[in-house]
Amino acid sequence: MTDYPHPSGRPDSRRVAIASPPWPVHCFLLIMAALCAVAALRSRPPAAIPDAPQTGSSAEIVPQIASYEPPPPPAGAEFELVSVEQPAPPPSSLGEPYDIVVRLPRGNTPGDVLDEIGIADDDRVAAVTALEHLLKKRRLAAGEKLKLSLQPSVDADDYPLLLSLQVRPEPEREYVITRQDDGSYDGDVTIYKVHPRIVRVATRRVDSLLASGVRAGAPADALREFIKALSYDVDFERELKPNAPFALLLEEGVTSDGRLARPGRLLAGELELTRRSVTVIAFTPLHGARQFYTPDGNSVVRAFLRTPMDASHISSPFGRRRHPILGYSRMHEGVDFAAPKGTPILAAGRGTVVRAGYYGGYGLYVELQHTATIATAYGHMSRLGRGIRPGVHVHQGQVMGYVGATGLATGPHLHYEFHRRGRPVNPLTQRASIRRHLAGSDLKRFTALVRQYRAQLHSAPLIGAALH
Numbered sequence: 255m256t257d258y259p260h261p262s263g264r265p266d267s268r269r270v271a272i273a274s275p276p277w278p279v280h281c282f283l284l285i286m287a288a289l290c291a292v293a294a295l296r297s298r299p300p301a302a303i304p305d306a307p308q309t310g311s312s313a314e315i316v317p318q319i320a321s322y323e324p325p326p327p328p329a330g331a332e333f334e335l336v337s338v339e340q341p342a343p344p345p346s347s348l349g350e351p352y353d354i355v356v357r358l359p360r361g362n363t364p365g366d367v368l369d370e371i372g373i374a375d376d377d378r379v380a381a382v383t384a385l386e387h388l389l390k391k392r393r394l395a396a397g398e399k400l401k402l403s404l405q406p407s408v409d410a411d412d413y414p415l416l417l418s419l420q421v422r423p424e425p426e427r428e429y430v431i432t433r434q435d436d437g438s439y440d441g442d443v444t445i446y447k448v449h450p451r452i453v454r455v456a457t458r459r460v461d462s463l464l465a466s467g468v469r470a471g472a473p474a475d476a477l478r479e480f481i482k483a484l485s486y487d488v489d490f491e492r493e494l495k496p497n498a499p500f501a502l503l504l505e506e507g508v509t510s511d512g513r514l515a516r517p518g519r520l521l522a523g524e525l526e527l528t529r530r531s532v533t534v535i536a537f538t539p540l541h542g543a544r545q546f547y548t549p550d551g552n553s554v555v556r557a558f559l560r561t562p563m564d565a566s567h568i569s570s571p572f573g574r575r576r577h578p579i580l581g582y583s584r585m586h587e588g589v590d591f592a593a594p595k596g597t598p599i600l601a602a603g604r605g606t607v608v609r610a611g612y613y614g615g616y617g618l619y620v621e622l623q624h625t626a627t628i629a630t631a632y633g634h635m636s637r638l639g640r641g642i643r644p645g646v647h648v649h650q651g652q653v654m655g656y657v658g659a660t661g662l663a664t665g666p667h668l669h670y671e672f673h674r675r676g677r678p679v680n681p682l683t684q685r686a687s688i689r690r691h692l693a694g695s696d697l698k699r700f701t702a703l704v705r706q707y708r709a710q711l712h713s714a715p716l717i718g719a720a721l722h
């Protein structure tokens with residue numbers, strides 16, 4: 255189907271006639287139809303041949319629409335034998351029906367389009383009224399495709415007849431108005447069911463994961479989710495090489511006739527790093543929200559260690575308190591963990607050292623930046639861990655230093671702070687610090703899903719395949 259160019263001038267029936275399909279294409283069908291019609295017409299008087307257009311002649315459209323209800327055949331009993339799949343013999347003053355597709359120009363209404371094409375005023379008003387009734391308050395966007403079925407008059411000066419108008423502003427809904435015997439227009443809506451369809455994208459990282467994935471056909475939203483899910487565990491700077499292969503498994507919504515109704519939602523993703531491959535799996539536990547998990551059932555959401563030490567107890571909680579040395583009441587911006595001097599202090603999560611050294615009342619102090627908004631800090635250390643200095647990347651659980659009593663401290667303890675957007679918050683109430691692990695029936699369901707997704711990541715149809 256070609257797009258009909260926006261006619262710039264006044265209605266011109268010759269131009270419309272040019273757009274009609276070439277005669278030989280329909281020759282065979284027409285002969286078949288004529289034979290049928292001749293059989294049908296044999297028993298009736300010639301005077302009964304109607305001049306009115308035949309709604310049954312919208313044969314161009316019918317076979318393309320899965321659930322389209324063909325309009326009822328013309329009322330005259332003599333036409334009941336004529337199938338809607340075959341064009342009816344054109345009445346003497348009308349030519350062969352044909353279809354055109356017109357994109358709605360900016361600022362125009364379907365009525366304007368019908369006007370440009372040269373539809374008679376009465377028909378145009380009736381058709382537009384029927385369409386508006388069908389669309390209710392919905393307005394058609396510029397560029398929307400209008401599919402028109404027209405029947406030219408043999409007399410070149412006469413208006414073409416509008417047999418039907420179809421528009422599908424969303425993949426699930428198609429609106430059709432069809433001309434009836436009496437010259438009125440009836441409206442009908444066809445609803446297309448949307449089915450889930452599992453597809454994959456498999457490509458390599460050339461510039462960024464996002465740009466490379468979008469080029470391969472993945473929706474940007476799915477890629478962003480993928481990158482975020484990976485970011486808790488992957489050091490993109492160090493572990494990701496150019497040309498690293500990656501794959502996404504997506505579930506998109508497709509109408510019964512193959513149109514994309516919903517862009518793909520991320521089910522699973524796989525990325526090859528220099529020394530390992532990382533897989534993330536989307537899962538919704540029975541009592542919880544959808545999130546991403548590692549294949550062994552751990553939430554990918556950055557798992558901050560709840561306590562950055564083994565074997566410790568809280569000696570002073572977060573909040574306002576009387577300072578043990580300064581003597582006056584002030585905010586305690588962290589949590590104190592009592593532990594013997596020399597106990598190793600562990601990085602709460604993967605991050606970068608932004609400060610390591612003496613820092614006022616904090617004594618020997620280390621601060622880690624984990625994400626753009628999350629940082630942790632460790633004070634009163636007796637000494638720093640091996641290799642800990644600003645700019646160094648650390649992994650979760652790496653030793654940052656050892657418990658001491660440097661700075662304003664009455665005895666050996668760790669002062670631990672958790673910063674969100676530069677402000678200290680209670681480390682013990684941070685949701686990010688709680689690692690979710692699937693268990694029970696969730697884990698069972700998840701494990702089966704992981705098997706399925708891992709296979710599909712290599713076997714599902716590639717995105718865009720077999721779509722119309």
Ligand SMILES: [Zn+2]
Nearest residue numbers: 588589590669
């Ligand atoms: Zn403290």
